[in-house]
Amino acid sequence: MLQIKDLVVSVEGKTILQGVNLEVSPGEVHAVMGPNGSGKSTLANIIAGKEGYEVVSGSIHYQGKNLLDMDVEDRAREGIFMGFQYPVEIPGVSMNNFMRTAIDEIRKYRGEKPLSAKEFLALMNKKKKLVGLKESLAGRAVNEGFSGGEKKKNEIFQMALLEPVLAILDETDSGLDIDALKIVANGVNALKTKNTSTIVITHYQRLLDYIVPDRVHVLSDGQIIKSGNKELALELEEKGYGWLE
Amino acid sequence: MNSPENNKKEHQDKVLNEVSNSEYKYGFVTDIESESIEKGLNEDVIRLISAKKKEPGWLLEYRLDAYRKWKAMKSPTWAHLNIPPIDYQDIVYYSAPKKKKAEYESLDEVDPELLDTFNKLGIPLGEQKALAGVAVDAVFDSVSVKTTFQDTLEEKGIIFCSFSEAVQNHPELVRKHLSSVVPVDDNYFAALNSAVFSDGSFCYIPKGVRSPVELSTYFRINAANTGQFERTLIVAEDDSYVSYLEGCTAPQRDENQLHAAVVEIVAMKGAEVKYSTVQNWYPGNKEGKGGIYNFVTKRGITKGANSRISWTQVETGSSITWKYPSCILLGDNSSCEFYSVAVTNNHQQADTGTKMIHIGKNTRSTIISKGISAGKSQNSYRGLVKMTRKAENARNFSQCDSLLLGDQCGAHTWPYIKTFNDSSVVEHEATTSRISEDQLFYCQQRGMDEENSIRLIVNGYAKEVLNQLPMEFAVEAQKLLSISLEGSVG
Ligand SMILES: Nc1ncnc2c1ncn2[C@@H]1O[C@H](COP(=O)(O)OP(=O)(O)O)[C@@H](O)[C@H]1O
Ligand SMILES: [Mg+2]
Numbered sequence: 001m002l003q004i005k006d007l008v009v010s011v012e013g014k015t016i017l018q019g020v021n022l023e024v025s026p027g028e029v030h031a032v033m034g035p036n037g038s039g040k041s042t043l044a045n046i047i048a049g050k051e052g053y054e055v056v057s058g059s060i061h062y063q064g065k066n067l068l069d070m071d072v073e074d075r076a077r078e079g080i081f082m083g084f085q086y087p088v089e090i091p092g093v094s095m096n097n098f099m100r101t102a103i104d105e106i107r108k109y110r111g112e113k114p115l116s117a118k119e120f121l122a123l124m125n126k127k128k129k130l131v132g133l134k135e136s137l138a139g140r141a142v143n144e145g146f147s148g149g150e151k152k153k154n155e156i157f158q159m160a161l162l163e164p165v166l167a168i169l170d171e172t173d174s175g176l177d178i179d180a181l182k183i184v185a186n187g188v189n190a191l192k193t194k195n196t197s198t199i200v201i202t203h204y205q206r207l208l209d210y211i212v213p214d215r216v217h218v219l220s221d222g223q224i225i226k227s228g229n230k231e232l233a234l235e236l237e238e239k240g241y242g243w244l245e
Numbered sequence: 246m247n248s249p250e251n252n253k254k255e256h257q258d259k260v261l262n263e264v265s266n267s268e269y270k271y272g273f274v275t276d277i278e279s280e281s282i283e284k285g286l287n288e289d290v291i292r293l294i295s296a297k298k299k300e301p302g303w304l305l306e307y308r309l310d311a312y313r314k315w316k317a318m319k320s321p322t323w324a325h326l327n328i329p330p331i332d333y334q335d336i337v338y339y340s341a342p343k344k345k346k347a348e349y350e351s352l353d354e355v356d357p358e359l360l361d362t363f364n365k366l367g368i369p370l371g372e373q374k375a376l377a378g379v380a381v382d383a384v385f386d387s388v389s390v391k392t393t394f395q396d397t398l399e400e401k402g403i404i405f406c407s408f409s410e411a412v413q414n415h416p417e418l419v420r421k422h423l424s425s426v427v428p429v430d431d432n433y434f435a436a437l438n439s440a441v442f443s444d445g446s447f448c449y450i451p452k453g454v455r456s457p458v459e460l461s462t463y464f465r466i467n468a469a470n471t472g473q474f475e476r477t478l479i480v481a482e483d484d485s486y487v488s489y490l491e492g493c494t495a496p497q498r499d500e501n502q503l504h505a506a507v508v509e510i511v512a513m514k515g516a517e518v519k520y521s522t523v524q525n526w527y528p529g530n531k532e533g534k535g536g537i538y539n540f541v542t543k544r545g546i547t548k549g550a551n552s553r554i555s556w557t558q559v560e561t562g563s564s565i566t567w568k569y570p571s572c573i574l575l576g577d578n579s580s581c582e583f584y585s586v587a588v589t590n591n592h593q594q595a596d597t598g599t600k601m602i603h604i605g606k607n608t609r610s611t612i613i614s615k616g617i618s619a620g621k622s623q624n625s626y627r628g629l630v631k632m633t634r635k636a637e638n639a640r641n642f643s644q645c646d647s648l649l650l651g652d653q654c655g656a657h658t659w660p661y662i663k664t665f666n667d668s669s670v671v672e673h674e675a676t677t678s679r680i681s682e683d684q685l686f687y688c689q690q691r692g693m694d695e696e697n698s699i700r701l702i703v704n705g706y707a708k709e710v711l712n713q714l715p716m717e718f719a720v721e722a723q724k725l726l727s728i729s730l731e732g733s734v735g
Contacts, residue, residue, distance in 0.1 A: 073690075076692040102691040
């Protein structure tokens with residue numbers, strides 16, 4: 001599904017990722033952990049296609065295609081979803097309108113008919129229940145006035161609506177209380193299929209009590225310094241990141 | 246050279262340049278025989294216009310008086326606009342589609358080309374096909390072509406007709422209210438209009454009547470070298486209500502064309518008038534060639550207590566806009582709102598805003614202005630809030646926001662506040678923002694392309710104003726915003 005080879009990325013002349021290798025297969029959940037500033041968000045952004053980064057060397061392939069050649073929106077339409085660490089507010093644009101536009105464009109790209117108003121609302125309601133999103137939030141402007149927890153739930157809600165092939169969740173767990181955390185985890189688990197993959201970026205092991213990863217990677221100073229199975233996360237929790245260096 | 250920053254800049258430039266691809270879809274010319282008078286302006290021309298319209302003597306005198314005052318006045322220079330000199334002798338002041346009779350009795354008598362023009366503009370004039378719930382007066386060049394829904398309106402005693410017809414059929418009403426809000430010498434362009442206005446709409450709502458339909462006037466400039474000077478007068482008697490809409494387009498031409506209109510609204514005790522404009526005159530091409538000079542005076546007076554006027558405008562067209570829909574809040578407890586979205590792209594210039602003159606006690610005014618600038622355009626908000634000595638406990642709230650797309654455009658805000666009593670309150674808020682890279686990335690990550698992302702963000706930004714428009718026009722206005730901004734991002 002996703003192959004990242006020797007990826008070196010810099011921002012404003014500063015090298016952030018220094019040769020990252022990562023391979024994710026269909027059906028797998030990978031966790032990427034690491035201290036603040038280690039380059040986790042940079043990795044997520046580069047997969048999603050955010051501007052302002054320079055790929056110095058290396059490659060990313062997604063479903064056999066050279067991902068770095070694709071526009072941001074085409075990556076999304078091909079099934080890549082990013083849950084933002086800091087979801088953005090878009091004043092005056094209702095969640096309904098926002099998601100309707102997104103879904104219509106993705107369907108158009110895939111040669112599918114647009115959803116009718118009725119089908120769309122039914123879909124919204126179904127997914128709202130799945131992530132326990134308050135009924136009223138969908139009528140409000142995108143993330144405007146949402147609490148931190150609501151913003152994160154809203155990311156999972158959007159993921160549920162878009163049913164991505166590859167989801168990258170960037171610290172979706174931070175700032176959540178345990179109940180919200182469970183809701184987020186349940187959402188992710190419910191959407192899991194044998195054809196879809198998830199990269200969970202997290203600071204803490206506690207999310208991994210609810211989302212069980214197939215692989216855990218430790219990113220430090222722009223390099224994956226250690227990979228292992230889910231026990232690695234527990235070990236990190238106990239000892240911190242220091243012992244790896 | 247190949248740094249991400251440079252790539253980004255290149256990309257933005259590319260997208261900005263694509264602005265040129267956005268076509269003005271109303272730019273066609275109707276091939277129709279028209280009757281025009283010679284170019285130029287003098288007292289004889291004014292007499293000729295007045296004679297052609299078979300006007301009563303008092304109206305000719307009114308025009309001549311305005312003309313003499315205009316001659317002594319100077320074109321205003323205080324706006325943040327670069328207005329090339331206008332040769333007023335090079336303009337045709339009267340042009341009308343030729344017709345066999347003075348008045349159309351049925352649609353069959355109207356030139357099919359003309360009907361077709363309005364059809365193409367989405368304004369069907371046949372009663373069967375007419376817009377549901379909207380009575381339309383269509384003004385082509387200088388004359389009114391057709392007013393729909395006459396029967397429905399007559400039943401209620403509502404008068405909605407072309408200004409010329411009103412002069413013939415209701416001279417006493419016209420005489421009573423004409424220039425009761427905008428004096429002939431109010432300003433240079435109002436004086437010019439008063440001298441040469443050709444047609445426009447007249448609207449009278451009797452006491453206690455709520456208009457069952459929206460009243461709408463659609464203005465179309467067709468002929469070359471022709472100015473359009475329409476005059477609109479709306480009188481709402483005690484406790485009446487009307488919602489009025491105005492739309493406008495013009496063909497794509499290399500020369501600039503002058504549009505200098507005057508709109509007056511009188512709201513009596515307890516009356517409410519909603520006036521909405523979707524202004525889409527030809528804006529000129531991407532190099533700034535051609536386009537309409539839109540120099541318009543619009544003013545209302547809340548004459549009676551508890552009356553209310555609201556102005557909503559979506560300004561996307563014209564190469565230069567000079568326009569300040571205003572209100573004199575005379576009646577106690579009366580109120581006025583001004584909602585505006587002004588979009589400028591390429592080389593367009595807009596200096597627009599409002600004046601709220603509070604005279605009555607407990608009067609309220611609200612100003613919501615959203616400027617959106619792209620390309621090399623200049624977009625200014627200019628507003629005056631005046632609390633006179635008598636305006637006890639009057640209040641104003643103003644919110645003036647500017648959104649910039651790209652780094653070659655300009656946004657300016659000039660709020661003037663004059664307060665002559667201690668009990669009134671004026672609040673002013675202003676913001677300037679850009680569409681952020683993060684907002685764009687967020688939308689694009691959800692599968693939207695850049696154009697749609699901008700469309701969504703801009704419409705969200707303007708929503709407070711668009712919400713004020715009647716439903717079908719709100720949809721139209723949203724589309725218009727997107728078209729006006731096609732390809733511009735920064
Ligand atoms: N746009 C940027 N400009 C400059 N430095 C950046 C930018 N984005 C990230 N960085 C730097 O790159 C490093 C990694 O950041 P980030 O990927 O956000 O780390 P993490 O998500 O692991 O906390 C940090 O030192 C950060 O300051
Ligand atoms: Mg981060």
